[in-house]
Amino acid sequence: MQEASTSLNLPPSLLIAVGGNAIHPEGIKGTPEEQMTVAAKAAEMLLPILELEQELIITHGNGPGVGKTILRQVLARHRVTPMSLDICVANTQGVTAYLLMQAFENALRNAGNPRHAIGLVTQVEVDPNDLAFTRPSKPIGYFYSQAEARSLEIEFGWTMAEDAGRGWRQVVPSPEPRHICDISLIEALASRGTIVIAGGGGGIPVVRDTRGIRHGIEAVIDKDLTSQHMANILGIEHMMILTSVSQVALNYGTQEERKLGEVSLSEIKQYQREGHFAAGSMGPKVEAAIRFMERGGKRVIIGHLEESLAALTGKAGTHIVLDS
Numbered sequence: 544m545q546e547a548s549t550s551l552n553l554p555p556s557l558l559i560a561v562g563g564n565a566i567h568p569e570g571i572k573g574t575p576e577e578q579m580t581v582a583a584k585a586a587e588m589l590l591p592i593l594e595l596e597q598e599l600i601i602t603h604g605n606g607p608g609v610g611k612t613i614l615r616q617v618l619a620r621h622r623v624t625p626m627s628l629d630i631c632v633a634n635t636q637g638v639t640a641y642l643l644m645q646a647f648e649n650a651l652r653n654a655g656n657p658r659h660a661i662g663l664v665t666q667v668e669v670d671p672n673d674l675a676f677t678r679p680s681k682p683i684g685y686f687y688s689q690a691e692a693r694s695l696e697i698e699f700g701w702t703m704a705e706d707a708g709r710g711w712r713q714v715v716p717s718p719e720p721r722h723i724c725d726i727s728l729i730e731a732l733a734s735r736g737t738i739v740i741a742g743g744g745g746g747i748p749v750v751r752d753t754r755g756i757r758h759g760i761e762a763v764i765d766k767d768l769t770s771q772h773m774a775n776i777l778g779i780e781h782m783m784i785l786t787s788v789s790q791v792a793l794n795y796g797t798q799e800e801r802k803l804g805e806v807s808l809s810e811i812k813q814y815q816r817e818g819h820f821a822a823g824s825m826g827p828k829v830e831a832a833i834r835f836m837e838r839g840g841k842r843v844i845i846g847h848l849e850e851s852l853a854a855l856t857g858k859a860g861t862h863i864v865l866d867s
């Protein structure tokens with residue numbers, strides 16, 4: 544392994560959350576070749592970090608992937624029984640972990656590095672009384688016409704909502720992650736130097752009944768919040784959220800847009816109150832960053848997947864740090 548971790552003064556343990564869009568871009572058709580190529584590109588971009596001698600946990604999103612899984616079963620519903628949402632998340636979690644672990648190990652072997660990467664099936668417990676279950680709010684999957692939306696509501700019992708004039712989408716509850724199942728195994732593997740891929744798609748949502756028995760539940764947990772929770776529980780002090788923009792911006796997408804370099808916790812909280820971070824995209828990342836810092840974190844880096852090493856070493860990205 545490289546000895547860079549000391550010379551670059553890098554953290555001894557790190558959790559990286561990779562965006563669903565970064566590993567399955569909206570624009571691709573999703574052929575096996577495309578998916579392998581995208582995973583290989585992600586591995587190539589992350590290789591300098593995969594090679595560093597540190598505890599490394601990778602979480603990832605699954606938005607575009609799970610959207611396709613759901614559409615597939617809508618289209619095939621008269622021939623094949625559709626799966627529940629927890630099973631859909633388990634599907635995309637498994638597929639993405641497979642692609643990433645293969646791509647990571649191939650990139651490492653190509654560099655002559657014997658390090659292992661393993662994907663774990665991760666259940667995440669949520670509270671069945673979470674208020675999110677009374678008001679589904681997270682749009683998932685594809686857009687439908689109003690007529691299609693009505694029939695899906697009747698057939699599947701889905702809740703559908705109009706999305707900013709773009710059509711109708713399924714909306715699902717997005718409860719808070721309460722407990723990462725098997726977190727001790729994630730820690731055990733990471734501490735022996737294995738790169739652990741876990742918590743994909745925010746984790747498979749489950750609830751535990753009074754007898755301690757777990758059941759899957761129809762929900763989608765925010766992957767940024769699951770990543771934050773996992774990192775805090777493990778005592779990891781550095782978290783990096785990699786997405787499709789290189790920096791967090793104020794007045795995003797306007798003439799007054801201003802990109803943030805280093806920003807303190809109290810500054811970012813102020814910007815959050817002012818409404819700079821869109822719900823469902825940058826909003827959950829900033830919320831996860833704030834929670835992480837308030838529960839023992841030292842630094843959150845939000846940046847572009849293609850600039851991961853530069854971001855980690857302070858040359859790119861937005862860095863959220865404690866108030867001095």
Ligand code: ADP
Binds near residue numbers: 561564565604820825
């Ligand atoms: P991921 O798949 O990585 O979770 P998201 O699409 O959920 O990606 O979030 C990243 C997106 O957030 C960016 O592509 C950008 O369009 C959007 N975004 C919204 N508000 C902001 C902001 N204030 N600064 C930067 N990006 C923003």
Ligand code: MG
Binds near residue numbers: 563823824
């Ligand atoms: Mg997202």
